[in-house]
Amino acid sequence: MREHAAVVRGEAVPRHRVDALLKAVPARDRETRPESLARAERQRRRWATQVVVADELARRTCEEQGLAPPEEVSPSQVLEVAGTDVADMGSIVAATLAHSPAARLLLTELEKQQEVPEAAxxxxxxxxxxxxxxxxxLRRGVDPFGRxxxxxFLPYEQAREGIARELRRAAGRRAFFDWFDQARASVVYAAGHEHPGDPSHPDHEHRH
Known part of the structure; x- marks a missing residue:
């Protein structure tokens, strides 16, 4: 069996990094039939590969942009991923941000770069x-769509800063998604480590 899970810009990402993440993140599937359990484990490995590859891409991008390189990530430091984050960002991106200091650093930098027009x-x-x-x-039960x-209402001047921060955060996430899609386009995956939604393998499922 190959010792690498993927090749990123000509360099191999060791398979043991994926194994370590799988060991640190308990399986959530409750399948009992052997064939169903095997399929779930294959998909879990592909999912974990995406998270490890995203961490590798983020670390390299941080270095290229002159951002302070974060400490090496330890699989045992995987943070809990909130269900709302999975709903908003998808399980791969949400888990990447929980797992990878480099990804969080890159997201923070992308948020800082976003300009939110006053009109927006x-x-x-x-x-x-x-x-x-x-x-x-609110206590009086005022209908905001009535009269x-x-x-x-809070004056616009009081609400403005919070709104701008929220819009900047959303724009930063969109920029992160765009970066991730472009960065992983040239990644070559070893057999058994393809994207979970890759239609070239029979178990594929499109669940980010």
């Missing part, structure tokens, strides 16, 4: 007025 912040405030009712208005008084 104001538009968000105007379209989501229900999110900016004052505590008093609320201007005083029932």
């Amino acid at each position: 912040v104001k538009d968000y405030y105007d379209r989501n007025r229900d999110r900016y009712l004052t505590p008093d208005a 609320p008084a201007p005083a029932d």
Whole structure:
């Protein structure tokens, strides 16, 4: 069996890194039939390979951009992945950010680079007025879509910073997704380590 799981920019990513991550992250599947369990384990290995490859790509990108290289990641330091993060980002990206200090550093840098126009912040405030009712208005059960008084809402000046931060964070995540898609395009995977959604293998499933 090959000793590498993938080749990133001409350099092999050792298979033992994937094995270590699999050991650190307990299987969630509860299949009991041998064939179903075997399939689940094959998919789990492919999923873990994506996380390890993403960490490798992130570390190299951080070095290229002159960002302070993070400490080597230890599989035993895998953080808990919130269900909301999986829903928002997909299991591979969510697990990568939990597992990889380099990925978190890169995401933070991408968020800093995002420019949010004032018009976009104001538009968000105007379209989501229900999110900016004052505590008093909420206690009184004011309907934000009825006939609320201007005083029932937080002033735009007070809400602006939080909105800009939220929009910048969302833009940073989109930039991270774009980076990941482009960075992994040239990765060559060893047999059994392909992307879980790769239609070239019979067990594929499109579940990010």
